[in-house]
Amino acid sequence: MARVSARDRLLAAAERRFYSDGVNATGIDAITAEAGVAKMSLYNNFASKADLVSAYIEHRHTEWLALLDARTALAANDRDRVLAVFDAYLDHANDDYPNGFRGCGLLNAAAEFPAGDPGRAAVRAHKEEVERILIERIAPIAGPAAAPGLAEHFSFLLEGAVARAGLAGSPDLLLRARGIAERMLEVV
Template sequence: MSQGSARERLLDAAARRFYEDGVHATGIDTITSEAGVAKKSLYNNFSSKAELVSAYIDSRHEEWLGLHQARAAKASTAADRVLTVFDAYIDHANDAYGKGFRGCGLLNAAAEFPAGHPARSTVRAHKEQVERILVENLEVMATEAEALELAEHFSFLLEGAVARAGLEGTPARLEHARAIASRMLAAL
């Protein structure tokens, strides 16, 4: 049994099950059983499965930000700081997943909800923050207009690569996308 508070264990169990099996395919009983807590404990920590899903999405976002911040702290050049976004995605793809890497957990979750659902809006905000991080780092190397355009290109490159990496179960596409981005940065 894992250590930590009931809330932490519930979030950890939900993260594994939502990523591996999907949000809608994962029931509350599965999560509470894997977390080793009573169903009442789930409702003492989350008012509903929807609130648990929201906490999962926020947790995945914070996890990615942590990976990015760790990489960014070691970057020595502006180009390196841009590439840390790619590196954080690669780090995520290299994590140990029970059923293998299946792509971006946030996009996988968002795909299960209809347009306009709060979960989709939260995932969109995360993706927009990633693009802002790219813009901020690119502005050191290019004009504001160029930085905005290149950040959008890099976002498309990242999202396409993570989708393909998820389908293929390997980070190779993300590594290739990073190499493309590196060549684009060298051309600035």
Template structure:
């Protein structure tokens, strides 16, 4: 579907996704989003009450696609449970090598809004991270690992720590290393 076929609201979200992810939420104005979407600022505000609501909608639009991608990578990976978990990190490392990769949009947004814990986007980001952790918990529980809740939390910590470290050092190998650590944790719990 081309951008001309999208509704105004979808064009706004598409423009917000592109601009917020590539430049950051504070650096991008509502005017820039409206221009990129090919609509007026009035139309943007018809669909979103404020820039804050648009930021939350931007993250919400990334929630299910990101979770589905993690599940896909896990399901398509060969091997045992530990291999499948490591595969998620390997695929993330592959993505991080792309020149347009800017890290985890949820974490980057949280960093920009760290002094605003009540911001609606912070709630969306926290919910996304909890959904990923809950999915891991259920996978680990179904596979009868030891302490699936703590194991899921450890894998999340490895992933988010690796995301941050890759951004600091611009080196995707940190995701590979975190994947090996996650693999070892899962193998020891299986």
């Protein structure tokens, strides 16, 4: 059995606590206790809590891209490749969260950061990448000229649905958003 590094344990504990309790409400002591490591281990692996938060944001982004890659591999056609973006969000929503689904962990974290914070910029970059992915996947269906506008609609649909699903504590609204997107693709 492979031994999990202190860094990985700390990041996993931070992810659970940040998602469940929020970034600002989660202290270093709670993270180190949950990870089962000494406080010094945290500072040997992360320069500060801000550095740990940055690693959390990057990991959630990378994790979502892996979900998207897995869903894309199952896509049979261009339409399915677009809907894979929604499916990746659904997969994230259906993760086993100890205290329930609370919406997009990146948006939840960004809401806690002040304007100009690097964490907000990292979350914005993730959301912009999602929209670029949608543009690329919609272009073969709707054409390059129409793709940016439709991708923006899908991005708004997706982000609104994940926010509302988080408030409801259930991914059901994401399923509805996926259905709307599917119907929109049928008339393009």
